[in-house]
Amino acid sequence: MVLGLSLALTGLCLVVVVWAVVKIVTRQPVLLTRRGDQVLLGVLALVELGLVVQAVVGFVLGAQQQIPNLLTFGVYLVGVLLILPVGTFWALADRSRGGAGVLVVACVTVPAMVLRMHQVYAGG
């Protein structure tokens, strides 16, 4: 697996977590009309793009090498792609600071899944 990509994606997710926590503390909803939140969504889109790249790389590696838990690995590669789109949709539909809380959940889940993916890839 490409460690650099995973670390970069984890870093971006943590930036979103910090941003979202600030919004929770200051009691602001996530709104598409705000400039800052548009940048936030841009970052989320970038992470999603990175996750797609990771899935492609993962499947190529899976086809080339013998991975002990190939099925589990594949499910993680595809499953992690669902988190941000669904999470963002659920967050934006809320008009309270709950929306920012949803983004925290999503952006903690993604690095956790990426970590598990690496463990599975390594044979764990």
Next chain:
Amino acid sequence: MAEDADARRTRTGWGRVLVAVYGVFALAATARSVVQIIDRFEVAPVAFVLSAVAAVFYLVATTAFALGDRSSRRLAAFSCALELVGVLVVGGLSLAVPAWFPEPTVWSHFGQGYLFIPVLLPVLGLWWLRRTRPGVSG
């Protein structure tokens, strides 16, 4: 009208976050049990069936909290109660009869592999239902 307001209440604010966490667990438990059952069911039939049961309850709870109308709230309460019983019984069994659980599941060791969130989630769910119950302000 009042029904709509109640439904909105169940899924707004912290309820929104609760649904998100439930959604993550629904995905995790479903994916895990599907993989376990297709790939190696014979290794640990008891554990894997219980994983599938957990997955179903997480899916039910996620949907019920997200809808939040009166019948959904009842379904959410039922689901949380059964999840709590499930995680406590499976957690206990996994310690008492480790041979039945050669592989970790969502509920074994009280959800240790998932930061004990599986044992906290139904408690938080029941608390949230109580806090947002119809006819109580705030």
